[in-house]
Amino acid sequence: MLINRSLSIVLLSASLSLCARSQTSPPADAQVPARTVGDATQQNPKYIPGGFDLPNGWRITPAGKAIATIEDLVLNTVVSPDGKIIVATHSGYLPHGIDVIDVKTRKLVQQIPLKTTWLGLAWSSDGHTLYVSGGNATGAKNIAGSMAPIYEFAYKDGRLSEKPSGGLVETIDAKKVWWSGVAYLPGKHRIYAANRGTGTGPSNVVVFDAETRQIVTRIPVEINPYATVLSKDGRRLFVSNWASESVSVIDTGGNRVIRTLHVGMNPNDMKLAADGRLFVACSNDNSIHVIDTNTLEVVERLSTTLTPFAPEGSTPDAIEIDNKRKLLYVANADNNSIAVIRIAVRGHSAVIGFIPTGWYPSALALAENNNTLFIGNSKGEEGHPDLKGVGSPLASKWYGDETVKTLQKTSIEALPVTNLRQSLPKWTHEVIENTPYNDSLLSEARPPKQPTILPREVGVETPIKHVIYIIKENRTYDQEFGDLKGTNGDPRLTIFGEEVTPNQHALARQYVVLDNLYCDGEVSVDGHSWSDSAYATDFNERYWPPTYAGRSDAERTRAYIPSAGHLWDLAARKGLTYRSYGEYASRASTGTTMDAAPGSGGLVGHVASDYLGSRQRDTANVAVFLREFKEYEKNYDSPDPNQRFPNFVVMSMPEDHTRGTAPGAFTPQAMVANNDYAIGQLVDAVSHSRYWPNTAIFIIEDDGQDGPDHVDARRTVGLVLSPYVKRGVVDSTLYSTSSMVRSIELLLGMPPMSQYDAAAMPMYASFGTEAQATPFDVIGPRIDVNAKNKKGDYGSEESRKMDFSDLDRAPMHALNEIIWKSIKGADSPMPPPVHRFRPLIDAGDMIVKDDD
Numbered sequence: 001m002l003i004n005r006s007l008s009i010v011l012l013s014a015s016l017s018l019c020a021r022s023q024t025s026p027p028a029d030a031q032v033p034a035r036t037v038g039d040a041t042q043q044n045p046k047y048i049p050g051g052f053d054l055p056n057g058w059r060i061t062p063a064g065k066a067i068a069t070i071e072d073l074v075l076n077t078v079v080s081p082d083g084k085i086i087v088a089t090h091s092g093y094l095p096h097g098i099d100v101i102d103v104k105t106r107k108l109v110q111q112i113p114l115k116t117t118w119l120g121l122a123w124s125s126d127g128h129t130l131y132v133s134g135g136n137a138t139g140a141k142n143i144a145g146s147m148a149p150i151y152e153f154a155y156k157d158g159r160l161s162e163k164p165s166g167g168l169v170e171t172i173d174a175k176k177v178w179w180s181g182v183a184y185l186p187g188k189h190r191i192y193a194a195n196r197g198t199g200t201g202p203s204n205v206v207v208f209d210a211e212t213r214q215i216v217t218r219i220p221v222e223i224n225p226y227a228t229v230l231s232k233d234g235r236r237l238f239v240s241n242w243a244s245e246s247v248s249v250i251d252t253g254g255n256r257v258i259r260t261l262h263v264g265m266n267p268n269d270m271k272l273a274a275d276g277r278l279f280v281a282c283s284n285d286n287s288i289h290v291i292d293t294n295t296l297e298v299v300e301r302l303s304t305t306l307t308p309f310a311p312e313g314s315t316p317d318a319i320e321i322d323n324k325r326k327l328l329y330v331a332n333a334d335n336n337s338i339a340v341i342r343i344a345v346r347g348h349s350a351v352i353g354f355i356p357t358g359w360y361p362s363a364l365a366l367a368e369n370n371n372t373l374f375i376g377n378s379k380g381e382e383g384h385p386d387l388k389g390v391g392s393p394l395a396s397k398w399y400g401d402e403t404v405k406t407l408q409k410t411s412i413e414a415l416p417v418t419n420l421r422q423s424l425p426k427w428t429h430e431v432i433e434n435t436p437y438n439d440s441l442l443s444e445a446r447p448p449k450q451p452t453i454l455p456r457e458v459g460v461e462t463p464i465k466h467v468i469y470i471i472k473e474n475r476t477y478d479q480e481f482g483d484l485k486g487t488n489g490d491p492r493l494t495i496f497g498e499e500v501t502p503n504q505h506a507l508a509r510q511y512v513v514l515d516n517l518y519c520d521g522e523v524s525v526d527g528h529s530w531s532d533s534a535y536a537t538d539f540n541e542r543y544w545p546p547t548y549a550g551r552s553d554a555e556r557t558r559a560y561i562p563s564a565g566h567l568w569d570l571a572a573r574k575g576l577t578y579r580s581y582g583e584y585a586s587r588a589s590t591g592t593t594m595d596a597a598p599g600s601g602g603l604v605g606h607v608a609s610d611y612l613g614s615r616q617r618d619t620a621n622v623a624v625f626l627r628e629f630k631e632y633e634k635n636y637d638s639p640d641p642n643q644r645f646p647n648f649v650v651m652s653m654p655e656d657h658t659r660g661t662a663p664g665a666f667t668p669q670a671m672v673a674n675n676d677y678a679i680g681q682l683v684d685a686v687s688h689s690r691y692w693p694n695t696a697i698f699i700i701e702d703d704g705q706d707g708p709d710h711v712d713a714r715r716t717v718g719l720v721l722s723p724y725v726k727r728g729v730v731d732s733t734l735y736s737t738s739s740m741v742r743s744i745e746l747l748l749g750m751p752p753m754s755q756y757d758a759a760a761m762p763m764y765a766s767f768g769t770e771a772q773a774t775p776f777d778v779i780g781p782r783i784d785v786n787a788k789n790k791k792g793d794y795g796s797e798e799s800r801k802m803d804f805s806d807l808d809r810a811p812m813h814a815l816n817e818i819i820w821k822s823i824k825g826a827d828s829p830m831p832p833p834v835h836r837f838r839p840l841i842d843a844g845d846m847i848v849k850d851d852d
Contacts, residue, residue: 044516044734045712051434052381054359055518055714056736057760059434060336062358063427064375064413068108070099073545074376074410075119077365079103081127084158086365086374090410091118091135092545098132098153099412100160101374103367106414110160116148116551119226120182120193123155124210130155131191134167136178136198141550147174150182150193150208168193168208171215176201178554181228183237185252190216192237192250194225199555205239205248207255217255221248224539224557229270229278231293238278238293240267242539243559247280247289249296259296263289266538266559271319271328273343279319279328283538284563286314288330288341290349302349304330304339306431307439312563313755314339317538320364320373322417329373331361333538334755337431338364338375340424353424354431358411360541366417375413378541408522437759445746448764453724455746456762463724463771464747465694468686469567469650469740471531471583472675472699473524473657476707477515480672480717484508487515487730490710495823496656496672502779503680504699504719510776511721512766513730518714519703520737520756523548527703527737532583532650533562534738534757564753567744571648574750577641581625582652617666618655618678619785625651626685636690645691647748653678656701658819660798663791668819674785680778683721687775696722696747698740720763723771731765739763 046053051061073092080087086101096117100110120133134148149167153160168191170177180194191208203223207216222244229238230252237250240263247267249259264282267289272278277299278291290300304316316339318331326344338355358377365374444457453462480501481487482494491497498505521527525544526536539559546552564570571578632645655675659665666674679699686692700718709715718740738760745752752758 055712056520057436057734058336060359061356061430061434062381062413063355064357064415066381066411067106067414068101068412070410070412071095072409073378073542074363076121077363077374077376078121079365079367080155081123083367086367087121087130088363088376088412089117089119089121089132093549096551101412102158112160112162114151115142116546118178119180122182122184124184125186128155129153130160131182131184133179133182135546136552136554138175139547139550139552147177148179150179150191166213168213170206173201178552180226183228183230185230185234187234192228194228194239196224196226196242198553199557205250219250219255219257221257222246222260224559226268227270229272232272232276236293238270240270240280242266242268243557247291261291261296261298263298265563268317268538269319271321273321274323279321281316281319281330283315283317284312286310286312286316288316300347300349302341304332306335306354306435309439309442310437311752311754311758312535315538317362318364320366322366322370324370329364331364333360333362335435336360353428355427356430356434358413371416371418373415373417375415377411377413380409380411437755441758442751445742445762451769452764452767453769454743454762454764454767458746458751459749461749462747463694464696464722465647466645466691467648467744467747468695468697469744470653470679470697470699471528472701473654474703474707475656475701475717476704476709477715477717478709479707480504481508484513487513488711488732489515493708493710495819496669499782500669500673501676502782503676506779507683507719507721507776509728511719511725511727514718514735515730516732517716517718517735518712519701519716521703524702529562530737531700531702532566533564533753534741535562535754537562562754567650567741568648570745570750570753571748574748576647576748578648579646580650582621583650618653618675619681621653622678622682625682629685633689660819661789661793661795663789665789667787667789669783669823670785670787673781673783677781677785683776684778692775693723693771693773696720698744700737700740720766723773724767726766726768727772733761733765735763736760
């Protein structure tokens with residue numbers, strides 16, 4: 001959706017724009033071929049010279065040199081007061097801790113594990129103590145109710161103490177504490193620690209006496225306090241409230257809030273310039289709000305996007321200020337770049353260029369007299385095949401050797417910025433080339449290469465008046481379609497082949513096989529957001545890793561919701577009728593009609609389908625749909641659109657998630673087969689109806705979480721069905737979740753919601769121009785869909801202990817391994833592994849040489 005923002009959008013200077021539009025080629029040693037903007041969406045995931053073509057269709061060509069790899073989700077980096085080290089926090093799915101990098105040698109010299117940590121890093125005024133936020137430690141993997149402290153580390157001569165030298169602890173229920181930003185107030189020796197809360201308690205700033213380690217007071221602020229920044233004189237503390245579009249101003253003398261300033265959506269990182277201006281990154285609307293800390297007014301708003309009308313999707317989430325050059329560096333996480341903004345003149349800041357980075361930059365720090373920028377990229381430098389994933393016969397461990405959550409690690413890059421004047425135009429050109437989005441895509445998509453009924457232009461009427469969108473759970477392409485001959489599948493990794501999923505195999509053969517389709521999300525929490533909104537906010541990206549790992553536990557807040565809303569919100573704005581069967585519905589014990597979906601803005605007609613909690617099955621959910629569909633059929637000619645079949649239907653079909661081999665539960669194959677039968681029943685009914693000539697059905701998994709796939713851990717199984725879909729075709733175009741969302745939008749005349757669906761390649765190659773209304777006849781299950789696990793089955797005891805109360809609460813790496821072994825046998829033979837080329841970095845290459 002194109003959102004009308006009242007931002008003072010700052011364009012690139014004329015000279016830089018001319019340079020960015022020029023045909024100057026990158027250096028010869030980079031070997032990046034010249035191409036038009038957008039060609040990245042036609043690439044396969046692979047290494048390229050100097051970078052990687054990502055599975056979402058975007059490209060990375062980092063300007064910095066990767067000097068270290070640490071665990072996932074780097075949230076913060078700080079320089080020691082003596083300038084000798086960089087300290088980084090990693091707080092994702094993998095074990096938490098802090099990492100120390102020697103600035104001079106560019107070596108990773110310390111890795112200190114912690115139970116949990118999250119964002120906050122602050123030095124004492126004498127530079128001898130580092131305070132580290134402990135985050136939240138009440139997840140299943142930690143001791144129930146254990147309190148995460150604000151850790152103290154002693155520092156001397158370029159090294160931190162190997163263990164905390166002390167800690168500051170809250171005295172309330174540990175389940176109500178999630179430490180975030182931390183600030184040290186000199187003179188008074190006070191620690192201000194933001195407690196972002198877990199949804200069950202307060203959001204406040206806790207004030208500690210650093211000498212006695214006692215709590216002085218607690219200061220209430222708004223929802224999810226994130227970063228804390230002190231004014232230069234220490235009289236005021238500024239706190240960004242992640243879920244409240246605000247910054248709280250605290251008087252440190254009286255320890256009370258004296259003003260709450262309105263800023264953009266999802267305010268996160270903040271930095272204070274030498275002249276007293278406070279820069280606040282607002283990730284959910286691509287903006288930087290500038291606050292005058294003397295007058296306490298927002299005096300300027302900046303856009304960090306590459307183009308002036310870009311919707312959400314840049315995700316500014318980290319800031320660093322170069323007071324030496326009067327520059328502001330802003331990490332655009334979802335654009336894989338850094339916006340460089342000239343801030344020399346108050347009220348007249350200007351974006352002067354962009355720097356390409358690794359995947360999802362999320363932390364910045366300047367060192368060496370502001371001459372080197374250190375960049376932390378949460379998702380590293382590459383995509384990943386998952387040959388040894390859970391459930392793979394290539395894995396050597398019981399629970400698999402790798403998953404998308406363990407493969408994806410943080411990279412730390414070092415980038416000299418002493419020669420920005422010469423380098424920035426070239427870097428900006430690379431960012432433009434790496435980015436498939438441009439503003440023209442808001443009104444018309446990329447051009448098709450052949451005739452198709454899928455329109456390029458937004459709002460154009462099409463023969464399709466009804467779209468059914470089915471979202472399933474957690475399967476890769478190879479797991480289900482690896483046995484489809486003539487496609488890019490690996491049958492060794494197939495565990496739910498044609499015997500289990502005959503309807504989907506038949507539909508793929510009858511219509512189009514999509515063997516180059518990728519999920520934008522990694523797990524269900526962000527996967528459903530990508531599926532429904534073509535975007536996951538920074539809150540979402542930071543929420544799921546520690547939660548899924550069982551280290552922390554918290555509820556979602558409004559910061560989870562993309563600013564453009566969801567597909568049903570688009571439909572409402574378009575004046576279309578819409579209905580959901582289970583997707584984002586409140587969980588109910590039976591298939592019942594609900595009034596609204598969380599954050600949907602009033603989605604009427606939700607049908608809840610909680611197979612996990614109530615043993616509701618996909619066939620039962622489809623039965624509700626079929627009962628209502630018969631009424632729609634009767635009302636086909638009704639003048640009342642609310643009596644006819646809705647224009648947009650979204651349905652959750654999560655049974656292929658399975659319950660492992662938990663005793664008494666349906667077997668994995670039975671659940672996947674029942675999911676397949678439900679799909680077959682729905683397609684049968686719709687394709688035999690009067691609505692079929694004007695209907696399209698899209699089916700995708702929300703994510704491919706932890707399943708093995710020989711191409712990429714995000715590659716997934718999907719279908720597109722319609723009289724206008726081609727027959728007997730393998731469409732190997734690179735598509736993503738956002739491609740499917742974009743195709744739905746175009747068919748229903750709706751605009752894109754984010755940069756990702758705008759930039760995604762629509763599924764042109766799957767659609768023709770002539771209708772073939774041949775109906776589909778459902779195929780009955782070939783296996784017993786009511787078969788149940790028995791006590792003593794492989795993995796039954798482990799499955800019994802897993803939490804199936806909601807999607808993805810069970811450990812997917814262990815669950816998928818149980819599924820594989822239960823089907824293939826505990827001693828199933830392992831084919832020889834297939835290795836993929838990965839460039840090696842020589843130890844000598846880890847040092848970035850000074851260009852000056």
